[in-house]
Amino acid sequence: MSITKHNWTKDEIIAIYNKPMMDLLFEAASTHREHHDPNVVQVSTLLSIKTGGCPEDCGYCPQAARYHTDVEGNDLMSVSQVKAQALRAKSSGSSRVCMGAAWRNVKDGPEFDQVLEMVRTINKLDMEVCCTLGMITENQAHRLAEAGLYAYNHNLDTSEEYYKEVISTRGFEDRLQTIENVRKTNVTVCSGGIIGMGESIADRAGMLVALSTLNPQPESVPINALVAVEGTPMEEEKPVEIWEMIRMVATTRIIMPETQVRLSAGRMNMSREGQAMCFFAGANSIFAGDKLLTTPNPDVNEDMKMFEMLGLNPQKAFTKVSQPQTVEAANSQFTPLGEKPKWSRPGHTIERNLEASKKES
Numbered sequence: 001m002s003i004t005k006h007n008w009t010k011d012e013i014i015a016i017y018n019k020p021m022m023d024l025l026f027e028a029a030s031t032h033r034e035h036h037d038p039n040v041v042q043v044s045t046l047l048s049i050k051t052g053g054c055p056e057d058c059g060y061c062p063q064a065a066r067y068h069t070d071v072e073g074n075d076l077m078s079v080s081q082v083k084a085q086a087l088r089a090k091s092s093g094s095s096r097v098c099m100g101a102a103w104r105n106v107k108d109g110p111e112f113d114q115v116l117e118m119v120r121t122i123n124k125l126d127m128e129v130c131c132t133l134g135m136i137t138e139n140q141a142h143r144l145a146e147a148g149l150y151a152y153n154h155n156l157d158t159s160e161e162y163y164k165e166v167i168s169t170r171g172f173e174d175r176l177q178t179i180e181n182v183r184k185t186n187v188t189v190c191s192g193g194i195i196g197m198g199e200s201i202a203d204r205a206g207m208l209v210a211l212s213t214l215n216p217q218p219e220s221v222p223i224n225a226l227v228a229v230e231g232t233p234m235e236e237e238k239p240v241e242i243w244e245m246i247r248m249v250a251t252t253r254i255i256m257p258e259t260q261v262r263l264s265a266g267r268m269n270m271s272r273e274g275q276a277m278c279f280f281a282g283a284n285s286i287f288a289g290d291k292l293l294t295t296p297n298p299d300v301n302e303d304m305k306m307f308e309m310l311g312l313n314p315q316k317a318f319t320k321v322s323q324p325q326t327v328e329a330a331n332s333q334f335t336p337l338g339e340k341p342k343w344s345r346p347g348h349t350i351e352r353n354l355e356a357s358k359k360e361s
């Protein structure tokens with residue numbers, strides 16, 4: 001079995017991305033088969049446990065409070081609501097529940113305590129639990145790990161250079177610091193990005209450099225195609241062509257051979273044939289369910305029909321990493337510290353973000 005390389009350069013990755021399609025597919029599929037069962041795909045359900053009202057200015061996001069979109073905000077869900085949704089997801093074939101909250105960063109207090117109880121509850125259902133809650137400190141990462149968290153998602157979004165054209169309210173280094181904090185626990189890392197935001201191929205390669213040079217590399221890398229939502233600064237961006245997604249998936253598979261490459265947002269615009277090509281190129285994880293936080297996603301029954309047609313099987317929970325133990329709140333070794341970390345606020349101006357915030361709803 002080949003040794004995972006951690007010193008990829010941007011030029012090397014661009015060269016892979018631009019290979020003739022048949023050569024690229026052959027190399028990616030061969031790498032995939034060396035490290036994974038090509039007929040098994042991990043299925044996750046993404047649940048927005050707190051929607052809208054986010055203070056960040058991410059140019060792609062309809063949950064940013066400053067943009068005028070049709071997203072209806074809601075307060076944090078109850079533990080019983082989340083349990084019911086998790087059971088529904090499990091019955092539909094999902095092995096993981098990913099809970100997303102539209103927060104800049106986690107703050108110690110009753111709401112975080114409630115999220116920890118959600119993690120405990122889902123882990124006891126013998127399902128993998130993932131959270132995406134914004135930036136977290138090392139202590140908060142340990143508290144999530146104790147509760148039984150399997151994975152933490154914190155996307156880099158794009159290259160460090162292009163990041164400044166997408167977001168001005170936080171810095172790229174905050175993303176890396178959060179991933180580093182998670183790595184100090186037994187929680188696995190899920191981190192990827194979005195293509196179709198106006199970035200160059202070099203930017204796509206730059207994002208993959210940042211991810212592939214992490215040691216260890218993320219256990220899961222979501223590749224999202226931008227869903228251009230009306231009211232956001234990126235509402236006019238053209239949809240990503242399926243060939244771009246196939247190239248991005250294949251390149252990711254080659255440079256991160258042991259990672260689960262997740263075919264994420266944008267599947268509504270992909271044909272079954274296009275998705276099949278992505279699976280052949282090395283994608284082995286999807287989000288199921290009719291919504292990805294706030295944007296449309298294929299119906300789970302349609303996904304299961306596609307799986308049957310392609311001879312794919314959903315991956316069982318805890319196949320890659322064993323199930324974490326849940327420590328009850330009363331027995332926790334890590335208590336809230338009331339931290340107030342100084343996450344960065346670069347504060348530069350992104351004109352299209354500013355213009356979108358000034359538009360009438």
